[in-house]
Amino acid sequence: MQDTVIESKAPTAKTVQVERTKKTTKTESNAMNAKRSPTEIAESITETVGKPLAQNAKLAMRNVNVHYDQKQAVFDVNLDIAENQVVALIGPSGCGKSTFLRCLNRMNDTIDICRVEGSIQLDGMDIYDSKLDVVPLRARVGMVFQKPNPFPKSIYDNVAYGPRIHGLVNRRADLDDVVESSLRKAGLWEEVKDRLESPGTGLSGGQQQRLCIARTIAVSPEVILMDEPCSALDPIATAKIEELIAELSQNFTIAIVTHSMQQAARVSNRTAYFHLGRLVEVNETEKVFTNPDHELTEAYITGRFG
Amino acid sequence: MTSPNNSKPLSQQAALVQKSLAKRYASERRFKAYGLASVLFGLCALLVLFVEIFGGGLSGFKTTQVALTLELDSDVLEVYDATNPDEILAGNYTGVIRNALKERFPDATGRKEKRALYSMISVGATYDLRDQLAADPDLLDTSIDVWILADDDIDTYYKSLSSVPYAERMSDKQQQWVQDLIDKQEIRTIFNTRFFTSGDSSEPEMAGIRGAIMGSLLTMMVTLLLSFPVGVAAAIYLEEYAPKNRLTDFVEVNINNLAAVPSIIFGLLGLAIFINLFEMPRSIPLVGGIVLTLMTLPTIIISSRAAVKAVPPSIREAALGIGASKMQMILHHVLPLAMPGMLTGAIIGMAQALGETAPLLMIGMVAFIMDVPGAITDPATVMPVQIFLWSDSPERAFVEKTSAAIMVLLMFLMFMNAMAVLLRKRLERRW
Numbered sequence: 172m173q174d175t176v177i178e179s180k181a182p183t184a185k186t187v188q189v190e191r192t193k194k195t196t197k198t199e200s201n202a203m204n205a206k207r208s209p210t211e212i213a214e215s216i217t218e219t220v221g222k223p224l225a226q227n228a229k230l231a232m233r234n235v236n237v238h239y240d241q242k243q244a245v246f247d248v249n250l251d252i253a254e255n256q257v258v259a260l261i262g263p264s265g266c267g268k269s270t271f272l273r274c275l276n277r278m279n280d281t282i283d284i285c286r287v288e289g290s291i292q293l294d295g296m297d298i299y300d301s302k303l304d305v306v307p308l309r310a311r312v313g314m315v316f317q318k319p320n321p322f323p324k325s326i327y328d329n330v331a332y333g334p335r336i337h338g339l340v341n342r343r344a345d346l347d348d349v350v351e352s353s354l355r356k357a358g359l360w361e362e363v364k365d366r367l368e369s370p371g372t373g374l375s376g377g378q379q380q381r382l383c384i385a386r387t388i389a390v391s392p393e394v395i396l397m398d399e400p401c402s403a404l405d406p407i408a409t410a411k412i413e414e415l416i417a418e419l420s421q422n423f424t425i426a427i428v429t430h431s432m433q434q435a436a437r438v439s440n441r442t443a444y445f446h447l448g449r450l451v452e453v454n455e456t457e458k459v460f461t462n463p464d465h466e467l468t469e470a471y472i473t474g475r476f477g
Numbered sequence: 478m479t480s481p482n483n484s485k486p487l488s489q490q491a492a493l494v495q496k497s498l499a500k501r502y503a504s505e506r507r508f509k510a511y512g513l514a515s516v517l518f519g520l521c522a523l524l525v526l527f528v529e530i531f532g533g534g535l536s537g538f539k540t541t542q543v544a545l546t547l548e549l550d551s552d553v554l555e556v557y558d559a560t561n562p563d564e565i566l567a568g569n570y571t572g573v574i575r576n577a578l579k580e581r582f583p584d585a586t587g588r589k590e591k592r593a594l595y596s597m598i599s600v601g602a603t604y605d606l607r608d609q610l611a612a613d614p615d616l617l618d619t620s621i622d623v624w625i626l627a628d629d630d631i632d633t634y635y636k637s638l639s640s641v642p643y644a645e646r647m648s649d650k651q652q653q654w655v656q657d658l659i660d661k662q663e664i665r666t667i668f669n670t671r672f673f674t675s676g677d678s679s680e681p682e683m684a685g686i687r688g689a690i691m692g693s694l695l696t697m698m699v700t701l702l703l704s705f706p707v708g709v710a711a712a713i714y715l716e717e718y719a720p721k722n723r724l725t726d727f728v729e730v731n732i733n734n735l736a737a738v739p740s741i742i743f744g745l746l747g748l749a750i751f752i753n754l755f756e757m758p759r760s761i762p763l764v765g766g767i768v769l770t771l772m773t774l775p776t777i778i779i780s781s782r783a784a785v786k787a788v789p790p791s792i793r794e795a796a797l798g799i800g801a802s803k804m805q806m807i808l809h810h811v812l813p814l815a816m817p818g819m820l821t822g823a824i825i826g827m828a829q830a831l832g833e834t835a836p837l838l839m840i841g842m843v844a845f846i847m848d849v850p851g852a853i854t855d856p857a858t859v860m861p862v863q864i865f866l867w868s869d870s871p872e873r874a875f876v877e878k879t880s881a882a883i884m885v886l887l888m889f890l891m892f893m894n895a896m897a898v899l900l901r902k903r904l905e906r907r908w
């Protein structure tokens with residue numbers, strides 16, 4: 172049952188198969204690279220292949236470098252995320268996807284040793300401007316985390332928290348409306364409408380994650396960042412969240428980190444492939460999963476390293 | 478890949494596992510037994526302590542009374558208007574009691590015997606009589622049958638009769654009189670309410686723990702009000718705001734050092750600073766509370782920091798990610814989650830402070846104070862110091878008072894520890 176839900180939405184299973192047969196030809200044609208290890212290849216990358224830039228960029232990143240103390244985690248990334256688009260960030264673990272994502276709403280500020288260089292603009296406004304206040308920024312760029320992290324408060328208070336602290340609504344009735352519409356958008360309303368006062372931590376993992384999404388959209392952000400939002404969830408819950416992402420993409424700009432290539436293929440418009448802190452390739456999702464431009468991308472989607 | 482065991486036939490390997498299993502079980506049983514033995518040892522020690530204290534101290538909660546028929550003759554009392562407070566205050570109640578004693582034991586002749594007879598009744602009895610008359614002025618010029626408070630020597634002797642009689646301070650005549658009272662059932666022991674309603678006294682039968690309890694409560698109040706907010710604020714600053722550098726490392730190490738400083742040093746500090754430098758009065762709960770604050774602060778800071786640290790980072794990220802400011806994150810999320818741990822630490826710190834004696838000796842809270850303190854600037858002593866004072870007194874009757882006071886102190890400590898456990902249970906939330 173669970174698997175069929177996934178399979179029916181996943182065109183990739185077959186395409187990956189096709190990819191594998193094609194692999195050899197591509198590697199041969201790149202004879203120069205043939206003897207180099209993936210690490211060497213990645214370290215020599217200076218420019219992203221594909222189309223990292225976009226026309227109507229909501230978020231525009233230029234020459235972004237991120238260091239943890241001495242160690243560099245992200246190297247010279249240029250990327251645009253267009254309005255109402257879903258961009259998937261994929262790549263092996265430790266390649267800097269989360270680090271990069273957390274730059275976009277300055278969550279990295281909380282890590283003392285983290286240093287971000289370059290420019291990141293939201294609608295043309297530099298978010299790393301020293302005069303900028305992160306509080307309104309984070310209201311505009313919301314974040315959903317890997318592990319569902321509802322507050323140990325009631326479901327209602329979880330969703331109402333953002334509107335409350337930002338002073339978005341004053342009357343209780345308005346707040347009720349915001350809570351209901353956010354829960355509806357997150358596809359959770361029907362399941363929790365009778366127990367809004369029970370603790371959010373008492374929900375199942377998938378429900379908790381949808382609660383976290385409801386909490387994020389309750390402050391009407393423009394961009395939603397998601398860091399592997401389904402990695403702690405079972406397939407049914409994952410399918411629900413994926414449906415939700417598809418719906419949300421009509422109104423929100425979304426950047427999603429994922430480990431599952433099927434998921435990237437299902438939910439995103441564009442896919443960015445990271446390797447060892449370098450942004451290797453950005454292209455239409457379709458193209459990345461059928462005919463990637465870069466050999467590392469190809470190696471990754473065909474499962475040669477993960 | 479091929480370990481020696483893998484190459485052996487399956488049955489042989491199973492046998493080997495079987496053999497090692499028996500050994501493993503045995504060592505597991507031993508391990509459990511050690512733990513159990515430790516727990517039992519602790520329980521035994523506690524039991525011995527309790528038996529010792531309760532055995533000697535329960536009688537401290539009782540006091541001995543003697544039945545007498547008192548003639549409230551206005552001429553003897555020199556009270557003619559029992560509604561006049563001044564006359565009541567100046568009344569000669571001793572005379573009334575002495576007359577009654579002479580009446581009851583006509584065989585007391587000679588000054589020495591009479592003195593021995595009079596000394597069987599506590600001076601406290603005169604105060605009781607005065608209060609009784611003030612409460613009911615119609616009693617004047619009547620005769621009343623009352624139970625009046627016996628002296629501590631009688632009290633000690635009478636209570637000891639059931640086991641090993643202690644008659645060191647009793648003359649033969651006095652022993653006869655007590656026997657006579659026993660025969661006529663005119664002597665009894667009742668619950669000692671005075672022990673809980675009055676302050677210290679040089680007369681053991683009149684001494685009470687109330688002054689010390691109030692002193693302890695006032696001191697604890699000062700300590701709690703100062704150390705909890707300061708400790709929590711310091712913990713939050715150190716955990717959430719302080720940059721991680723040499724200076725904060727230094728502060729951290731020294732907080733731990735401070736927790737290990739012997740408490741008497743804090744007493745000396747209090748003496749030098751608050752009393753000698755700021756010229757605050759001696760013996761007052763305010764100074765005692767400040768000194769104990771210095772002593773408990775490290776404990777509270779350390780436990781509060783641990784509580785703050787235990788709040789999962791995911792909750793902080795959730796709050797920050799939705800646009801809460803740092804202060805909102807702390808006030809709305811970190812503090813409520815850390816509160817049970819902080820409160821537990823505070824109560825444990827308070828329990829420590831409640832039992833503390835040495836620093837309070839240094840600032841003069843060891844004085845003999847009869848009045849029950851009512852404010853933090855009244856001279857006072859505290860329970861452990863009261864125990865120390867009584868245990869040092871020559872009167873034998875103070876021995877049981879000491880045990881009784883220890884029991885009261887232990888009750889307070891157990892109550893506080895129970896509170897700590899209860900709070901933790903009530904407030905604890907899972908995330």
Ligand SMILES: Nc1ncnc2c1ncn2[C@@H]1O[C@H](COP(=O)(O)OP(=O)(O)O)[C@@H](O)[C@H]1O
Nearest residue numbers: 239244262263264265266267268269270271282
């Ligand atoms: N808080 C941190 N402190 C130091 N190094 C970090 C921290 N977070 C991540 N890194 C390092 O940065 C690199 C990228 O990590 P991350 O962005 O979490 O990768 P991904 O999300 O792609 O798995 C890793 O090498 C990791 O060790």
Ligand SMILES: [Mg+2]
Nearest residue numbers: 268269270398
């Ligand atoms: Mg990650």
